[in-house]
Amino acid sequence: MPKLPKTRTQDSNFLILDERNYSPELLLQTLDQDCRKMTDEQKKVYDEILSAVDDGIGGMFFLDGFGGTGKTFLWKLLSATIRSR
Numbered sequence: 001m002p003k004l005p006k007t008r009t010q011d012s013n014f015l016i017l018d019e020r021n022y023s024p025e026l027l028l029q030t031l032d033q034d035c036r037k038m039t040d041e042q043k044k045v046y047d048e049i050l051s052a053v054d055d056g057i058g059g060m061f062f063l064d065g066f067g068g069t070g071k072t073f074l075w076k077l078l079s080a081t082i083r084s085r
């Protein structure tokens, strides 16, 4: 099994550090701009997933849809919401 690349300090790997290297201010800006643009369907999914997070229920969600219908857009809003807290 291949090992994940290590950082210089050997305590984590750079892929995780890269994921954690975000600006909460920029995330808030994204939320401010894009939350109101969600379609009704996107908002329904957004609310359902955030409820599972907020209530500590967790779960697995499979989001399916044609190309360009906003799956990544929704994922970015969900991650921005959670990370900006």
Ligand SMILES: Nc1ncnc2c1ncn2[C@@H]1O[C@H](COP(=O)(O)OP(=O)(O)OP(=O)(O)O)[C@@H](O)[C@H]1O
Binding pocket: 037, 038, 039, 042, 065, 066, 067, 068, 069, 070, 071, 072, 073, 074
């Ligand atoms: N509700 C929305 N309001 C404004 N723009 C949106 C909305 N939903 C999606 N978009 C925009 O539409 C484009 C396509 O969306 P996105 O990349 O999220 O689709 P996708 O479902 O992930 O596509 P693919 O399956 O091809 O990766 C992007 O530029 C995105 O910002």
